[in-house]
Amino acid sequence: xxxxxxxxxxxxxxxxxxxxxxxxxxxxxxxxxxxxxxxxxxxxxxxxxxxxxxxxxxxxxxxxxxxxxxxxxxxxxxxxxxxxxxxxxxxxxxxx
Numbered sequence: 001x002x003x004x005x006x007x008x009x010x011x012x013x014x015x016x017x018x019x020x021x022x023x024x025x026x027x028x029x030x031x032x033x034x035x036x037x038x039x040x041x042x043x044x045x046x047x048x049x050x051x052x053x054x055x056x057x058x059x060x061x062x063x064x065x066x067x068x069x070x071x072x073x074x075x076x077x078x079x080x081x082x083x084x085x086x087x088x089x090x091x092x093x094x095x096x
Contacts, residue, residue: 002030002032002055003029003030003054004034004038004041005027005029005052005058006029006049007050008027008049010023012048014048021071027041027045027049027070027073028072
């Protein structure tokens with residue numbers, strides 16, 4: 001399983017199941033490829049994030065800028081991101 005890393009800007013705060021995502025954290029989204037990772041980032045956070053990087057683009061040495069560390073999504077602890085994506089796709093198809 002590959003990973004997409006999501007960073008947040010100064011006005012981007014999310015509370016998902018009690019877990020806080022903010023400019024000091026990096027969300028890690030397991031995914032099958034870059035396109036799925038990007039789609040899941042938008043499905044989970046909407047447009048309120050700064051950047052998303054597929055695993056080969058993200059440099060671990062940049063973690064020094066994110067003092068609260070990485071938060072892994074889709075382990076059943078935070079959120080089932082694939083379920084969120086499926087629900088949003090279903091809502092889109094029903095609204096057409």
